[in-house]
Amino acid sequence: MAKPIILLTPGHEDGDDKLYMKFSYVDAIIKAGAVPLIAGLDTDEDYISTALASVHGLLLTGGDDIDPSIFGEEKSDKCGPVSDLRDLFELRALKLALEYGMPVLGICRGAQVMNVALGGTLYQDMPGHRQSGAYHEPHHSVTVTEPLSEIYPEHSPVNSFHHQAIKKQANGLRVCAESDDGYIEGVYMPGHPFFVGVQWHPERMIQTDAAARRLFEKFTHECTAYKMKGKKND
Numbered sequence: 001m002a003k004p005i006i007l008l009t010p011g012h013e014d015g016d017d018k019l020y021m022k023f024s025y026v027d028a029i030i031k032a033g034a035v036p037l038i039a040g041l042d043t044d045e046d047y048i049s050t051a052l053a054s055v056h057g058l059l060l061t062g063g064d065d066i067d068p069s070i071f072g073e074e075k076s077d078k079c080g081p082v083s084d085l086r087d088l089f090e091l092r093a094l095k096l097a098l099e100y101g102m103p104v105l106g107i108c109r110g111a112q113v114m115n116v117a118l119g120g121t122l123y124q125d126m127p128g129h130r131q132s133g134a135y136h137e138p139h140h141s142v143t144v145t146e147p148l149s150e151i152y153p154e155h156s157p158v159n160s161f162h163h164q165a166i167k168k169q170a171n172g173l174r175v176c177a178e179s180d181d182g183y184i185e186g187v188y189m190p191g192h193p194f195f196v197g198v199q200w201h202p203e204r205m206i207q208t209d210a211a212a213r214r215l216f217e218k219f220t221h222e223c224t225a226y227k228m229k230g231k232k233n234d
């Protein structure tokens with residue numbers, strides 16, 4: 001059976017002639033049995049809807065900060081570089097993915113994009129969650145609840161590279177992981193086949209953490225189910 005195709009959103013700095021994609025994302029998707037497709041960034045709605053209609057899952061990757069104007073705040077001096085192009089592409093792609101009922105995995109910034117797209121807000125700069133150790137090394141523990149607890153143990157050590165985090169949780173989302181110091185580290189959408197955002201970087205832990213591998217496998221499994229469902233409707 002042909003593998004599902006998953007659209008990955010790359011990083012971009014306005015004015016720079018590059019797209020950025022960490023190898024670990026494509027590697028995690030391939031090892032979990034799917035085909036990663038790196039998205040070109042454009043705000044044209046026909047382009048975005050054609051791209052989304054061609055794939056079976058959406059992975060919102062980590063990256064730079066989201067422009068705080070999107071959640072109605074002034075930009076603090078702690079806010080890093082932003083990309084209007086990436087922000088707009090991801091918000092539009094996510095809206096379409098929701099309309100289609102397509103599986104979505106958000107990682108770090110991706111979890112924040114999910115929250116902001118649905119009306120939540122972010123801390124623009126919070127302390128203590130940016131580790132200096134190696135990418136695969138855990139930095140703090142999270143307490144995991146349903147449905148993520150089907151994948152991760154109740155107390156899971158995770159890595160941490162963020163300085164932003166969910167402040168006001170969006171109405172449509174529920175918390176499924178929380179850090180020891182009380183920040184939201186995982187969200188999901190009740191009733192959706194797979195709409196999960198995590199604040200840590202499981203793609204950097206697949207070599208050492210079976211739960212990180214299970215998360216990608218569950219995601220690609222749901223993308224396969226989405227693909228098969230689409231076929232039946234043709």
Ligand code: MN
Pocket residue numbers: 129140159160161162179185199200
């Ligand atoms: Mn963290």
